[in-house]
Structures are given as structure tokens and as C-alpha cells.
Amino acid sequence: MKLLLLFLFLVCPLSARPRVIVTTDGEADDRCSMVRFLLSSNEFDVEGIVNSSSQFHWVGGEGWHAFHPVEWVRESIDRYGEVYPNLKKHDANYPSPQELLAVWKVGNIQGAGESEQLTEGAKWIAKVLLDQSDPRPIWVQAWGGCNTIARALRLIEQDYPHRMREVAQKLRLFLIWEQDETYQNSIRPKWEPLNLTTIISDQFDCMAYIWPKVLPPETQRFFKQEWMEKHLLKNHGALCSSYEHLNRAFHAEGDTPAFLHAIPNGLRSLESPGYGGWGGRYVRVRANVWMDPPPDPSWKHPDGRWTIDKSWAKKFENATEPEELRMRERYFRPITRWLEAVQNDFAARADWCVNDVASANHPPVVTLKETPLNLVVSAGEQVTLDASASKDPDGDELHYRWWCHQEVSHGSNDRWPVVLKPQAKFVIPTEVQAGEVIHFICEVQDSGQPPLTRYARVILKIKE
Numbered sequence: 443m444k445l446l447l448l449f450l451f452l453v454c455p456l457s458a459r460p461r462v463i464v465t466t467d468g469e470a471d472d473r474c475s476m477v478r479f480l481l482s483s484n485e486f487d488v489e490g491i492v493n494s495s496s497q498f499h500w501v502g503g504e505g506w507h508a509f510h511p512v513e514w515v516r517e518s519i520d521r522y523g524e525v526y527p528n529l530k531k532h533d534a535n536y537p538s539p540q541e542l543l544a545v546w547k548v549g550n551i552q553g554a555g556e557s558e559q560l561t562e563g564a565k566w567i568a569k570v571l572l573d574q575s576d577p578r579p580i581w582v583q584a585w586g587g588c589n590t591i592a593r594a595l596r597l598i599e600q601d602y603p604h605r606m607r608e609v610a611q612k613l614r615l616f617l618i619w620e621q622d623e624t625y626q627n628s629i630r631p632k633w634e635p636l637n638l639t640t641i642i643s644d645q646f647d648c649m650a651y652i653w654p655k656v657l658p659p660e661t662q663r664f665f666k667q668e669w670m671e672k673h674l675l676k677n678h679g680a681l682c683s684s685y686e687h688l689n690r691a692f693h694a695e696g697d698t699p700a701f702l703h704a705i706p707n708g709l710r711s712l713e714s715p716g717y718g719g720w721g722g723r724y725v726r727v728r729a730n731v732w733m734d735p736p737p738d739p740s741w742k743h744p745d746g747r748w749t750i751d752k753s754w755a756k757k758f759e760n761a762t763e764p765e766e767l768r769m770r771e772r773y774f775r776p777i778t779r780w781l782e783a784v785q786n787d788f789a790a791r792a793d794w795c796v797n798d799v800a801s802a803n804h805p806p807v808v809t810l811k812e813t814p815l816n817l818v819v820s821a822g823e824q825v826t827l828d829a830s831a832s833k834d835p836d837g838d839e840l841h842y843r844w845w846c847h848q849e850v851s852h853g854s855n856d857r858w859p860v861v862l863k864p865q866a867k868f869v870i871p872t873e874v875q876a877g878e879v880i881h882f883i884c885e886v887q888d889s890g891q892p893p894l895t896r897y898a899r900v901i902l903k904i905k906e
Contacts, residue, residue: 459535460704460712461578463490463567465549467499467586467621468510470686471650471694473518475585477685478698480522480542481791484535485705488542489570489580491515492549492563496586496621497749500554512548517684519543524680525795532794532802549590555622557589560597567594571609572602579712581614581704585697587622591615592629599632610636616700616721617642619749626747634729641715642748643699645722645734647755648774649781650696655759656770661778664785665692673789673892682792699777702784708808708897709883710815717881717899718850720784723776735849737773776849786892793892803890806834808898810884815898820905821872827900829884830864838888840864845883847899852878876906 464479466472493512495501501509523539530536549563550556567590570580582591598609610633617625620642634640648656653665663669667690674682675690686693703711703721711719715732724732727743736742737754744752758770771778793802809831819825827844834840844866846858857871858880866882884898 458706459485459487460706461489461570461576461580462486462701462704463492463570463580463582464488464701465492465494465563465567465582465584465586465588465590466515466697467494467496468512468514469496469499469586471696472585473510473514474686474693475695475697475701476515476518477681478695478788478791479701480518480681481529481788481795482701482705483537483542484529484533486701488537489545490563490566491542491546492567492590493547493551494549494563494584494586494590495551495554495556497554498621499586500556501551502553509551512551515546516543518681519546521680521684528679528796528798529794531799532804550593555587555589555624557593557596557624557628560593561590563590564593564597567591568597571598571613572605577612579612579614581616581712583697583700584615584617584621585700586618588617588620588625588629589622592624595629595633606632607636610638613638615640616703618646618697618700619644619753620747621749623747634731637730639715640731641703641724642731642733643722643724644748644753644755645774645777646696646699647753647759648777649694649698651694652755652759653692653694656755656774657781658771658778661781664782667691669785673785674792677796678792679795682795707805708899710899716850718776718847720780721777723849734773735776737769783887783895786894789892790894803838803888803892803894804835805894805896806832806838806840806886806888808832808884808886808896810898810900813900815900817900817902818905819870819902821870821874823870825868825870825902827866827868827882827884828864829886829898832864832886834888834890836888836890838890841887841889843885843887845885847881847883851880853880858882870902870904874904876904878904880904 499507499509503509519539519542526539547563547566549561550559670692671690699721709719711717715724725735727733733743761767761770790803808829811828811831813828832840842864844861880902882900885895887893887895
């Protein structure tokens with residue numbers, strides 16, 4: 443069997459697309475995120491879409507806590523099915539509606555944090571994690587609570603304890619807050635010691651319901667009525683027309699950063715949560731657990747659960763003092779800096795639902811020329827970073843911008859000017875210290891409509 447699998451890997455290389463499983467409590471912002479997720483599904487191998495619950499929504503909850511019937515997932519996939527034939531023209535990697543329905547499962551939904559029942563959703567997650575036919579990591583996203591994920595991991599603990607370390611090496615968790623107690627009570631004690639990669643996000647909230655208060659003014663136009671109607675809500679097919687808007691403006695997509703993080707756009711965010719990308723940037727707080735960078739050095743992450751009642755985002759929601767406003771801008775910057783490109787990407791995918799290939803825009807392909815992604819350099823050395831081999835599938839003119847990603851680099855930003863051409867040439871300053879690391883981003887934007895941006899990240903390390 444091992445020889446057969448090796449043969450298959452050599453003859454049929456595994457997809458470079460990330461493997462993802464979504465768990466969702468079906469809140470309104472989840473349903474909005476699902477529209478974008480399905481339009482982005484060509485970027486992933488979708489291994490599961492699983493209904494779960496949360497502290498906010500569960501079967502039996504009343505009023506705002508009421509649980510949206512699980513059939514909303516099927517309805518979303520059905521609407522995706524109506525535009526799928528056209529999406530397929532733009533990218534053959536779009537999964538069929540039948541493939542998506544085959545991985546749709548119902549997990550633990552009967553209570554907030556209920557994780558005793560061995561549901562179909564929990565069994566499915568465990569099955570994917572235990573499958574040895576594909577060694578790639580699996581990004582499991584908790585758009586709601588962690589209870590179904592916790593039940594899946596407990597199945598592995600009970601029935602396959604000898605494989606826990608193997609599963610921990612493969613599993614990647616991206617949590618939109620801890621929306622029930624099960625991460626702390628069930629997952630953390632057994633799996634954090636195994637070095638399980640876990641991102642617990644709070645900065646996502648700038649794309650949730652508070653966006654009109656916290657997004658920078660120059661970014662808000664991509665979320666307001668005029669933009670949303672033109673690029674999404676009108677004349678873009680069944681899936682986009684189902685988007686649950688707020689008076690024709692953006693509603694909320696608090697869960698979207700969980701899968702934006704996994705889109706292979708060239709920022710290399712899957713290599714480390716600390717690199718930063720469309721889904722935000724995070725710092726290691728314990729073991730292999732990553733949370734939001736503090737907006738001020740004196741702020742400390744909670745020792746326990748990271749959720750709404752301890753949220754820094756909520757603390758900033760109604761800020762008015764100048765220093766608070768500056769802190770808020772810094773706090774959300776790891777996501778807001780990319781949102782113009784993110785929204786234009788959304789608009790292009792909406793166009794793919796209805797336009798032919800010649801009438802739509804497609805992202806550029808960024809290719810480095812004689813420039814490794816990782817370089818070891820010395821003080822005083824001249825370095826050339828070259829993206830001139832990049833191409834645009836539509837033949838559009840390309841615009842380049844090389845810049846230093848200061849937040850993840852050592853040293854002063856003044857050393858590194860912005861370069862607006864394909865080649866960037868630098869002389870490494872003599873005052874750099876051995877071991878310093880500098881991240882350079884090359885943004886390549888096409889001249890199509892809407893303009894689309896992809897990237898390359900080159901990491902320089904000063905020779906020790």
C-alpha cells in the first residue's frame with residue numbers, strides 16, 4: 443500500500459491548494475461569509491462544511507440566540523450551483539455543487555458548547571484528520587464554537603491515542619474568538635502540549651458588525667451601498683443576490699478572515715501566523731498558540747478564554763479619545779491594510795458568476811526572476827529583488843510596489859524606500875545586526891476592472 447501511495451504521489455502530485463474544513467453556527471454574518479467562501483472555493487480543497495453551535499446560537503436558543511435551520515448550507519450550495527457553470531469557465535478548480543454537498547455534515551448543534559454527542563460532523567472531521575492518503579495540513583476553521591471540533595478530537599483521543607501527535611502536526615485551527623468553553627476545557631489540555639498550531643482571532647471584528655465605526659474612512663467606500671450594489675448585489679447571479687445586506691451596504695463577515703488567511707495569494711501567511719496577510723497577523727502567546735498583536739505594549743492577553751467579554755476590539759468599538767483612536771487604527775491595521783484588495787477580489791469573483799472570460803478580470807501571476815523567497819545576505823551587500831517575470835492572464839498592464847513589511851522586520855523602516863518598478867535594488871546597511879530579518883513585499887496590481895492584486899514575499903536574513 444505504501445508503495446502504491448508513493449507511486450500515486452509521484453505520478454499525480456498533490457494539489458498545492460490548502461485543505462480546509464469550515465464549522466459554522468449559521469449566524470447572519472456566517473451566511474454572508476459563506477457567499478464569499480463559495481466564490482473563493484477554487485482556492486481550496488474543501489474537505490468539510492459542518493454545522494455547529496456557539497454561545498450565541500444553538501438549537502433551543504430564543505430570540506437572537508435562535509439557531510438558523512441547518513438547511514441554509516444546502517440552500518447556499520444550491521445557489522452556488524446556479525452560477526457554477528460560469529465560474530468553471532474562469533477556473534477549472536471550482537468544486538462542483540455535488541462535491542460540496544458530499545462534505546456537508548451536521549455537527550453538535552443541540553446546545554451552547556454541547557460536545558457529548560458523537561455527531562456526523564464530528565465523525566467526519568475525525569475521519570479527515572485520520573486519513574493518511576494526503577500529508578498536507580488541514581485548516582479547520584471555527585466560525586462559531588469549537589464544540590464539534592472538540593468532539594472530533596476526543597474521538598481521536600479515545601480510539602486512536604497513538605496517533606494524536608501525528609494529527610496535531612497536521613491540524614491547523616483558526617478560531618474566530620472562543621465561542622464556547624470547549625477549547626479551554628477539552629482541546630487546550632490535551633492538544634496544546636502537542637504543539638498544535640492555533641490562531642485565536644479578535645481583530646476579525648473590523649469585518650463584523652462594527653465595521654462602520656472602526657474601518658478607516660478611505661476603506662469604507664468599498665463596504666457602502668454604492669459599491670456593494672454595483673459589484674455584488676445587482677446583476678451578479680443567484681448566489682450574490684442572496685447576500686444578506688444591511689440597507690444595501692455590507693452587513694458583516696466576521697468569519698471571513700479565517701479563510702482569507704488560507705488563500706494562496708503570495709503573502710505566505712500559511713507559513714507562519716506571524717507573517718501577516720489578508721486574514722490578519724498574530725503573535726505567539728504560549729506553546730504554538732497565536733493571538734492578536736497588542737495595540738500597546740502594556741496590554742496582556744488573557745490567560746484563559748479569548749472571547750467577547752475580554753475582546754480588545756469591543757473595547758475600541760466606541761473609542762473617541764485621540765490616543766484610543768490611534769491604538770484602534772494600529773490594532774486593526776493587520777487586516778485593514780489589505781481590504782481594498784480583498785474587496786476588489788470579491789468583486790471580480792462576483793463578475794465570474796455572470797461574465798464570460800473575455801469580459802472579466804483575473805488576478806496577475808507574480809513570478810520572481812532569479813530571486814529566492816528566502817535569502818541570507820551580508821552587511822554592505824547589494825541585493826536585487828526582481829518580479830519582472832510576472833504576467834497577467836488578461837494582458838493587462840502591471841503596476842509594481844516593493845515595500846518593507848515593517849511590523850515583522852527588524853530595524854528602521856527609513857532604511858528601505860518604496861520602489862514602484864519590477865526590480866528593487868538595495869544595499870544592505872552596514873549597521874544591520876547579525877540575525878536580523880527583513881520582509882519585503884512585492885504588490886503586483888493589474889490595470890483591469892476591478893483592479894486585482896497578488897504578491898510575493900521575500901525574506902532576507904542577515905548572515906550570522
